[in-house]
Amino acid sequence: MVGRGEHEEDGRRYVSLAGLRMRGWTTGDLVHRLLGPPDRLSIDPRVRTAPAVRLYRVERVEAAERSHEFRQRAEALERIRTEPIDVPRLDPGKLALRAVGHRAREELRQGRTGDEVCTGRPRDRVSRDRASLDPWKVGYLRERVSSAYDLLLAAPTRPGNPDQAAHGLLQQRICDAIAEAYPALAEECARQAAGPGAEEGGDVAAGTATREGEPHTKIGCGQGPRLG
Known part of the structure; x- marks a missing residue:
């Protein structure tokens, strides 16, 4: 019996790329490494x-799915899907004050103008958006949950080949x-999660920090960490 995403030709069963995606093969790099041509x-x-x-061939796909790398990645993705992400719930006034303070620290750390730090836009472009602190609020809240990015450490990667599916899933979570904690910030959070190029001006790159001697990505005001 041929399953979903499978093909039968010359008496053999095969899985297409669409079928691999159904089975959890979410990146072409993983297919290249574990299955080859x-x-x-x-x-x-x-x-x-x-x-x-x-x-x-189905037999090769099933053998690869039993490999340590595939199982490790599947477990990492499951953790990203299910691990609780606790967003601090603050009253509007306190959130605004902390967002402005976070913006000021980023300005000092990066040596950039305050307007550009959290928006990625030139000063004259930002003047229209001064009434809204939403970009700074979202940047502050993402910094507060930055420990969630440690979940990516469990996803097997190679230098220069970050697991974009795992990163994208975590960004969405x-x-x-x-957005669940602060519905009014849902639109801004989605814009930042989309990354550079989501709209004209994009978002600024994140900085890096060190935790207990190990490289660790620190979320800046405008977007999540860059991996790899």
Whole structure:
């Protein structure tokens, strides 16, 4: 019996890339490392001009899914999906004061103008947004939950090849947690979680800190850490 995302050709069962995604293979780098080249290239007879479909033998896929690296990554993603993310709940006045203080510390640390630190926009572009502290509030709250990024340490990666799926999932979880605690900040949090290029001006890069002698990414005002 052929399962979802599987193909049967020449008496063999294969899994397509779409089928691999259904099974939890969320990055092409993981497919390349654990499976290598496809076992077969299939052409859809109905659309012969379409790109060939890469197929991998089910036996090889199942063997890779039993590997330590695949299981370690699956466990890391499950932790990211389920680990509680506790966002501090403050009254509006206190949150605003702490957000401004956080912005001032980032200004001092980065040596940038205060307007650019948390928005990534030039000073003359920010003047229109002075009435809203939402970017600074979200930046402060993301800093407060920055320990959640330690969950990424369990995801197996290679230098220069961060696990973008794990990072994106964690960004979304943090965004959802902040939006649940502060519904009025949901739109700004989603903008920051989308990262640079989400809108003109983008977000500033994060700084780095050291925890107990180990490299550790510190979230800046405008976005989460850069990995790798």
